[in-house]
Amino acid sequence: MMRLRDSIFGALFLVSFCCMPVSAQSKFTVGTASAAPGEKSAGALEVPAGVDASTSIPIVVVNGAKPGKVLALVSGAHGTEYVSIIAIEKLIAALDPAQVTGTVILVPLINIQSFEQKVPHVNPVDNKSMNRFYPGKADGTQTERASYLITKEIVDRCDYLIDYHGGDLDESLRPYAYWGPTGREAQDRTSKEMVLAFGLDHIIIWRERPTDPAATRYLDNTASIRGKPSIVVEAGHAGTVESDDVALLVNGTLSTMRALRMLPGEPHTIENPVWIEKLVDVLAEGPGIWYPLVKRGAYVSAGMKLGTITDYVGKVIAEPRAPVSGIVLHVNAVPSLKKGDNIADLGVPAAHAP
Ligand SMILES: [Zn+2]
Incomplete structure (x- = not known):
C-alpha cells in the first residue's frame, strides 16, 4: 500500500511540474503542496519536532480551472481505518482540475505511524487519538502539534470539510454518516444537503458536542464551530478494503461535490435515510474472550443477548444484552476484550426526520 501511495504521489509531482507557469498570487498552497488554477499538486504538511518526533502529513491540492469554494477531504486520523484512506487515494487520482470549480484539499493519511505500525485508535x-485533540497546541505532543497545523492550514482556509473514518481493526462497522447541527440555520441547511448528497443510508444526528472553540476535540466540530459546514462519513470494517465500501466513500464525495456545485452533474441525494438520534455504547466490564451473536447492521430489541464473554479457561463470565432497541452500528470484531472496551455501539432511530 505504501508503494501504491508513493507511485500516485510521484505521478502527481510530474503533472504539477510539467504544467504551464501561472502567477504566484493565484496559486493555492497548503504546506509544500502548491497548485495554480487547473493544476494538481502533492506535498506535505511538515509538523516540526517538539517534545517528541516530527512528522510529515501528505497533502494534495486540486486547484480547479474555475474559481470557487474550498473543500477539505481529511482522512486517516486513525491510520488503520483503511477504506477511508484508500478512498482518498482514489479521489486523488480521479479528481481532474479541469472539471473542478473551486479547490479541493485532500489529506489521505494524518496518522502515518498508526498506518505503518498497524496500531488502531491512536498515534x-x-x-493519543488523532481526532480528540483539536484545535491542537503548537507546543504539545505530536498529535496536538499536527492538530494545530491542520486547524491553521486546512480548517481555517476551507469553506466545507468532510472527515473520513470507518471500522478500525477491531470494529465490525456498517457504513453511516454524522450530521452535527449547530443551530445556525444556513450552515445547517448546507451541511444537511452535504450529508444527504453523500448518500450513506444511516445518518447519526450528533447534537451534543463541545461548543468551546478552544476545546472542539473533533476535526469536523472544529470546522463547524468556525462556521464551515462539515460532516463525518464512515465505511469499512476490521482491516478489510472491500470495493463496495470504497465506492460508497468515493461516489459519496463526488456526489457531495456536485451538490456544492464543485463538479458538473446532479448529486445522488438520498431521500429517506434512517436518522439516528441516540447512540448507546455497550462496554466490557472486564477482560475476556468475546463470542458475538450479532452482526454489524443487525436490528436488535432491548434485552437481546449480543454475545458471550468467557474467561481464558472457557467459563462464561458475562452475557451482554442490548440496553435499547436499535441498529448495531458496530460490534467488536475480534475475540480480545479488556475492561472498558466497546463491545457494540447501538443506534436508536429517530421518530421523525430532522
Ligand atoms: Zn476513525
Whole structure:
C-alpha cells in the first residue's frame, strides 16, 4: 500500500511540474503542496519536532480551472481505518482540475505511524487519538502539534470539510454518516444537503458536542464551530478494503461535490435515510474472550443477548444484552476484550426526520 501511495504521489509531482507557469498570487498552497488554477499538486504538511518526533502529513491540492469554494477531504486520523484512506487515494487520482470549480484539499493519511505500525485508535508516538485533540497546541505532543497545523492550514482556509473514518481493526462497522447541527440555520441547511448528497443510508444526528472553540476535540466540530459546514462519513470494517465500501466513500464525495456545485452533474441525494438520534455504547466490564451473536447492521430489541464473554479457561463470565432497541452500528470484531472496551455501539432511530 505504501508503494501504491508513493507511485500516485510521484505521478502527481510530474503533472504539477510539467504544467504551464501561472502567477504566484493565484496559486493555492497548503504546506509544500502548491497548485495554480487547473493544476494538481502533492506535498506535505511538515509538523516540526517538539517534545517528541516530527512528522510529515501528505497533502494534495486540486486547484480547479474555475474559481470557487474550498473543500477539505481529511482522512486517516486513525491510520488503520483503511477504506477511508484508500478512498482518498482514489479521489486523488480521479479528481481532474479541469472539471473542478473551486479547490479541493485532500489529506489521505494524518496518522502515518498508526498506518505503518498497524496500531488502531491512536498515534503510537504519544498514544493519543488523532481526532480528540483539536484545535491542537503548537507546543504539545505530536498529535496536538499536527492538530494545530491542520486547524491553521486546512480548517481555517476551507469553506466545507468532510472527515473520513470507518471500522478500525477491531470494529465490525456498517457504513453511516454524522450530521452535527449547530443551530445556525444556513450552515445547517448546507451541511444537511452535504450529508444527504453523500448518500450513506444511516445518518447519526450528533447534537451534543463541545461548543468551546478552544476545546472542539473533533476535526469536523472544529470546522463547524468556525462556521464551515462539515460532516463525518464512515465505511469499512476490521482491516478489510472491500470495493463496495470504497465506492460508497468515493461516489459519496463526488456526489457531495456536485451538490456544492464543485463538479458538473446532479448529486445522488438520498431521500429517506434512517436518522439516528441516540447512540448507546455497550462496554466490557472486564477482560475476556468475546463470542458475538450479532452482526454489524443487525436490528436488535432491548434485552437481546449480543454475545458471550468467557474467561481464558472457557467459563462464561458475562452475557451482554442490548440496553435499547436499535441498529448495531458496530460490534467488536475480534475475540480480545479488556475492561472498558466497546463491545457494540447501538443506534436508536429517530421518530421523525430532522
Ligand atoms: Zn476513525
